[in-house]
Amino acid sequence: MRIHLRDSKTKLYYAGPNQWVSEVCDAFEFERIERAAQLGHQHRFAEPEVVLSYEKPPCELALPVTREMLDA
Numbered sequence: 001m002r003i004h005l006r007d008s009k010t011k012l013y014y015a016g017p018n019q020w021v022s023e024v025c026d027a028f029e030f031e032r033i034e035r036a037a038q039l040g041h042q043h044r045f046a047e048p049e050v051v052l053s054y055e056k057p058p059c060e061l062a063l064p065v066t067r068e069m070l071d072a
Contacts, residue, residue, distance in 0.1 A: 001052055003030040005040050008047040008064065014039070024053060037069040 004027045005014040012020035013027030014036075021027055030036040033050050040048030050069070052061040063069070 001054055003033055003036055004028070004051045004053065005030065005036045005045075006049050006051045006062065007045060008049045008062070013051070014045075024051070033063075034069065037065045040065045 002024075004024060006012065006027075007014075007020065010020070012022055013024055015021045015027050030039075033052070036050045037048070040050075048065045050063045050065060052063070054060070
């Protein structure tokens with residue numbers, strides 16, 4: 001499983017400070033869901049979501065950053 005942070009409106013992925021990319025392969029990969037959620041909240045991104053990507057079977061799950069994620 002791979003963990004990324006994405007802006008739900010633009011569908012761009014976080015790649016680093018002030019860097020957003022359209023391709024998930026170029027995005028920063030987080031080690032933990034909680035860390036991705038915290039970064040989205042701390043930097044006050046408009047509508048962040050944590051994206052979990054799986055290779056087998058190939059699928060993607062997008063989770064909006066919520067208060068519950070931040071309190072975990």
